[in-house]
Amino acid sequence: MIYYLRRQVFFARALNITLLQFNGRGEVMLLGIDVGGTFTDAVLVDSGAVYAQAKRPTTHGEVLRGILDALDAVLDGADVTQIERVVISSTIVTNALTEGKTQPVFLAVMTGPGMNVKGCFPVEPYLVSGYVDHRGKIAARTEFNKHYGLLDRQSGVTVAAVSGKFAVRNPENEYVLAHELKKSGYKKVFLGSELSGELNFIRRTNSAYFAAAVDKTFEAFGKQVEWALKERSITAPVQILKADGGTLPLEAALKQPVEAVFTGPAASVLGIEALGAPQGKSISLDVGGTTTDIAFWDNGEPLLAKKGAMIGRYPTAVRSFHMRSVGIGGDSAITKLPQGFKVGPERAGRAAALGGTAPTLADALIVLRLADFGDREASVNAIGTLCHDGETTEAAAQAILDAALDVIENAIKEMLHEWSIQPVYTVSDVISGSDFGPQQLVGVGGGAPGLIHALGKRMGLPVIIPPGGMVANAIGAALARPTVAASLRADTTEGYYLIPESGKRERLPKRFNMQAAEEILSAWLHDKAGGWQMEGNETEVISREYFRTVHGYYDTGEIIYLRMQLKPGILYKITGREVAF
């Protein structure tokens, strides 16, 4: 009966989604803001096209002013009441982490038996007794009376992170510990099992730790954004971009602020998708001033990395795209070596052609007539100063270009290799293989055209340069879809199923199977999205596993593991506008 009811809910939701979903013509106004390291971009998308776009310097120390500047530039004359949604992508969390501007965190872990976790986390954890085995059975409960000082909060430490091995199979021990910590005065306690439903205790623990560490910074940022928008009379709901290209309502993001790390590259990937997702197997290159972001695409969808992102040297459960940043961009500095040149990773400032003092990669492109802006004469003179004995300016420019292309091509080769060697666990996967044979290159960003055409020639691949790539990041943010992922694990011998992201643990309905599991999880995802006033999306299965279990020689039941998400990506494609370099 429960099963039947759930089906009903499922279908009703499915119907709702179609009604609520943005239609293909995109008849709403969307505002995207990308707060990058150098620039704050804003984009206003209306009726499937970029209505206004702006690029303003990011104001460090006072992010708000940059946001307001960019906002004012795009909102000029627009009817702000028509704005349906605002999405922010920001380096604020990334910066807080790299600059060490984090708050102290009390980290308590329940490891049970296994690997020694010394050195696995950014801080040495308090080791708490109690553990869960791989089937989700509580093997031991926490003996609070044996842990002197566990519940004595240090003054100044207001957040805690709690994580237990196999807590995604049974979060009870985590709940009890979190409850006790809250009682002893911690304002917020982040749980590993709530940040990711997937196995990997170390990654979940690091995610929980970093979430706690950036909580204050992120909360302050959220308040500034809300204030800025209110200041400009924008009342639309605010969402935050995540590293996997999905968005979360600000309110939900406050519960897992670590998800807002690495959103810059994610926004760029989504921007490319919005401007015409590359078909077939493609490699996109977003060429900025100092870096080039490389991502892989399969039939219009960017590929996600198989493992979570690294923060510093710590692996986390934060999902992100399979991408890499290399230190090559239009403003890259050129170092003359006894033989040849080195390009990047330092930035030289603006090109000589634009009045800069030192030659840049862009100047080399101008000399080679692969780019055409500014004062070509100045570029020729600047590159001329770098020539080796007897080398013509053209030859030097070509050697500089080749050096830059070497760096990019090597990174692509490494990424291809990484993708091809990902381990597989079934015979059929070994046979089918996972080689990624790129069919084309897609270039966006200011420095893209000349550089990527040259790269395409070298790699023997056709090149596509979609227009409008200058503010791809903000476009990507504006059009990003809300998303949420969750897992469900059922062990029929135990008679219950668990959705670790919510701690929801319920008795199994009759006639439970994979299809029923998909319906339950799909309904839960839509419930969750509904609760956040997120527009519904299609749900999709990320991974599923099914095993019959045997005890001794007897069939005892089934294990079903399922992971689904509201599909990330963009709401619809738009036509970009050409922008003068």
Place this chain on the structure above:
Amino acid sequence: MKQANLGLIFFPAFDWMISPGHPERQERLLYTRDQLTEEGLFDRPEIREYRLRMAEVNDLQRPHVGVPSIAKLITPAHLASAGGCLTAADAVMSGEVKRAFALVRPPGHHAMRIVHGIRGFCTINIEAVMVEYLRSRYGIKKIAVVDTDVHHGDGSQDVFYHDPNVLYISFHQDGRTLYPGTGFPNEAGSPAAWGYNLNLPLLPGSGDKEIHRLFDGLIKPVLDDFEPELIINSAGQDNHFSDPLASMSVTAHGYAALADKLKADIAVLEGGYSIEAALPYVNTGIILAMAEMDYSKVIEPDIRALRTPDPRCMTRVEQLIDQVGTIWRSRHEVGKMLLDKCGNKWQRKKGIYYDEEGIREEQLETAHYCTKCSGWMSIDTNARGTRYGDQSAYVVCLHRDTCADCQKAAYDDALRAKQSCAYKYILLQHPDTGVVETI
């Protein structure tokens, strides 16, 4: 690229089983995968995970001859698990990793030189495939194989029985109490390789203390004496106290500490069927030990179920150290004496039962000796009840260094067998290339 301590080839073959309900089933490594993933071991800088490559049929035919052919007896899973061992070998030989662990299925140590079907869950002896690959590809000569599975690796014994350059050491539960019923000290190798096959049958109930005493008192000194270029560990895990198929008392910590002492260059998973209570912990322990990480915190939740071994277990260990130690120390003299006694030919008769398929095979194996080379071998095999009906074959096996005269003699012998019309197949094996000729 910095060298990692351990290359890990994890291949649980989630879509392969022998039959439903069989211990060698899809989810055998499911909980192990869960444990290793949950521990975060695949992210450790000490460990590099590899994607396996498929082996070629010729790789399998270096140690094996299949009747009617290897290709007709295997599934792609066998090429995958053997391929996992080759991947491990390459990872170690290239220097990318210090040592490697092929945590793969299906297993192999009950598969013999001649293959008619599946026996003891095995069709292809993946360690033997790896040993012959290491020789062909990298020119390695002296290899030690230490089998820590609870069952006697009768397949490995069979393949290496004539080879003085492979030292095969197996400890296992006494064959009088467990499948396959072989593995006694007197099975010490053919005359040309006497003393290079060391069997150490333990009494049921033996545990950590017993196997460590055996290692320290015998296995370690013998290995030091042999000076192999590489050590391979057939890392079965069914000596664990919770294993449903055997009756020993070894713990995850005992296995990990043994891996730490053995310092195998390459370990290969064999048996182990306590998929919930043992495998997740034993594998975690072995991986940590091989990766030179702390394994002291690997303790099974149900460690209280562990019983103290009967004192007779240790008495047996001391006897073995004495008896098998003597075999090892006297191997040169005894080997020479045996060779002198048998002349230019040594024969053994074997009755082999394939438990999985109910095949009964009769073999007459003849080692032909030569003063200039390692000689050659001929095997007369008759098998009843294979999936291809009753089979008969005459198999001639060359060695890597078989001289021209012996090669001619071997071919002549094969032709004589063909003219006799007594066999369905006449097959000739080239161990270096894995080519099996049909005469």
